[in-house]
Amino acid sequence: MSSTAADDQFYREYILDHYKNPRNFGRLENPDISHEEDNPLCGDVIGMDFRVKDGVIEDIRFHGRGCAISQASASLLTERLKGLRLEDAKKIGKADVLGELGIDISPARIKCALLSLKVLKVGAYGLAGNDEDEE
Amino acid sequence: MIKTFDVAAIRKDFPIFETGIAYLDSANTSQRPRQVTGAMLEYFEKFNSNIHRAAYRIAEEATVRYEATREKVRELINASSTKEVIYTRGTTEGINLVAYSWGRKHVKQGDLIVLTIIDHHSNIVPWQILAAEKGATIEYVDIDERGELRQDQFRKLLERSPKLVAFGQVSNALGTINPATEMVAAAKTAGATVLVDGAQGAPHQGVDVRALGCDFYAFSGHKMLGPTGAGILYGRRELLEAMDPFMSGGDMIKTVRVEGTTYHDLPWKFEAGTQAIAEVIGLGAAVDYLTALGMDAVRAHEREITEYAFEALSDIEGLTLYGPPPSRRAGVISFSIEGIHPHDLATIADRDQVCLRAGHHCAMPLMTRLGVAATARASFYVYTQKDEVDRLVGSIKEAQRIFA
Secondary structure (H helix, E strand, O other): OOOHHHHHHHOOHHHHHHHHOOOOEOOOOOOOEEEEEEEOOOOEEEEEEEEEEOOEEEEEEEEEEOOHHHHHHHHHHHHHHOOOEHHHHOOOOHHHHHHHHOOOOOHHHHHHHHHHHHHHHHHHHHHHOOOOOOO | OOOOOOHHHHHOOOHHHHHOOEEOEOOOOOOOOHHHHHHHHHHHHHOOOOOOOOOOHHHHHHHHHHHHHHHHHHHHHOOOOHHHEEEEOOHHHHHHHHHHHHHHHHOOOOOEEEEEOOOOHHHOHHHHHHHHHHOOEEEEEOEOOOOOEOHHHHHHHHOOOOOEEEEEOEOOOOOEEOOHHHHHHHHHHOOOEEEEEOOOHHHHOOOOHHHHOOOEEEEEOOOOOOOOOOEEEEEOHHHHHHOOOOOOOOOOEEEEEOOEEEEOOOOHHHOOOOOOHHHHHHHHHHHHHHHHHOHHHHHHHHHHHHHHHHHHHHOOOOEEEEOOOHHHEOOEEEEEEOOEOHHHHHHHHHHOOEEOEEEOOOOHHHHHHHOOOOEEEEEOOOOOOHHHHHHHHHHHHHHHHHHO
C-alpha cells in the first residue's frame, strides 16, 4: 500500500530542496528589523533579519527550526523579499505564500506554511509603527 | 489472573477500525466501543431527561443510570465511598477544582509546591496560577538520562516540607511509570497533601486509590474508552467535606434563601449545573468494558505491544527513542528521526492512514529539558495490534526515503 505518488506530490522536490538547502539562512549583523515568531502548537520557531535601505529590503536572513513546510516556506519567502520595497513586501498575503509552495496544505499544517509570513508581517509593520492583526 | 486477550474480537467492538486506520494516538484520546456509544444512544432515544429533579419515570431511569457510573468507578479505583467520586469534565477540570477549592484555602505565602518536569501542562498551569496568587514557590523534580524522576532530588525537596506534591502516575510524553506508591508515601510522611494525575494511569495501569494513599486522584473518561466531557476526581472524604464548592449554581445546593445558601452533600456539592448525563452513562459502560477485560490483562497486552514496538523502532537507523526501557514504561513511545521533523513524519504517516501524534504533547517543560521542540509519539491501548506497529515502521521508512 505504497502512497509514494501522494507523498511526492506533497513533498515536491523543490520543497525538499529548500528544506535541505535553505536560501538566505543565518543571521545578519546589526539588522534594521529582526523579528521572531513561534508556532505554539509544535514549538517551531522562525526569525528573520532585514537590512533595509531607502525603503528597499537590501538583505535578508532567516533562522529557526521547524518542519519541511515551514522551512521551505521561509526559504521561498526570503528569495521573494530580497530587493523588494518594504511597502510592497507588506502586500504579500496568505495566497501568495501558499501559491508559491504550490501544494495542497491541510488545515493542520497551514500554520506551518504561514509562520514565516507572520514573521514578515509583524516584523515589517512593527518597524512602520503600526499594529497588524495576525493572520 | 491474566485472561487470554483476543484483540481481533475486541476490535470488532470498535467500528472505527473498519475505516482501515492504524490508530496510534490513544494517549491523546482512545477510541470508543459500541457498548459505550450504544449506552449513550439508548439514553438519548429511550430516557432522555434531566436528572435529580423530575418525578416521572424516564427521569428516574436517567438518574439511576447516571448515578450507577459512580459505583462502577468507585469499585474500579477502590475508593471507600461514592461520596469520594466527583464527576468532572476530565482531568484538567479535576486538577483545577483542587487548585481552586483546596489550594486557595490551604496554600499560603512562602509555601512550597512540588511538581515534576515531566508533568502535563494540566498539572502545572493551575499550580502556577495558584502560586502566583498566593506567593508560593514551585520546584520541579528533574529526570535522569532514562527519563525517570530523580528520586534523590525528590527526597531532598520533601525535606523542605512542601504543602502540596502533585505528579502524574504515568508520563503522557515519555510513558515513564513513576513509582507512585513510594512517592506518595514519602510525600505524606513529609506532611504534604498529594494529588496524583491519573490521566495516563487509570486507563492503562489501573489504580487502587487506597493502596496508593493519595489525597486526590484525577482522570479522564475519554482516554479509557469513554466519551469526552466526563471524567473523575477522587478525593479523600474529609478533605472534600472541608472544601468549598468550585462552581456554584443549580444542583449543588441544599437550600437557597436570600440570606444565604447551604451546599449539597458530597459528591453533588462539586457538581453544579446540568451535568453531562449521556457522557457519564457512557463512562459507566467504558468502565464495564475495562472491568470485563481486567486491568491485569490490559496491562499485559500493552506491555507486549510496547515491547514489540520498542524492538521494531530500535532497529531503524537514525531513530532516537526517549524515555525508559519497555519494562518501566506504559504503552507510549516518543521518538525522533534524524533529518525529519515530527510533523512531516505525521503527515507522511497520515497518507498511509497511520494516526501518529507529533508535537510537544502538552509537556513543553519536558521538551525543553530534552532539548527538542517536538517528538513523534505512538501510543497503544486494548485494541492495538502488531500490524499497526508494522504499518508505522513502513511509514517511517517511506519518510526516510522521501527525505533521503
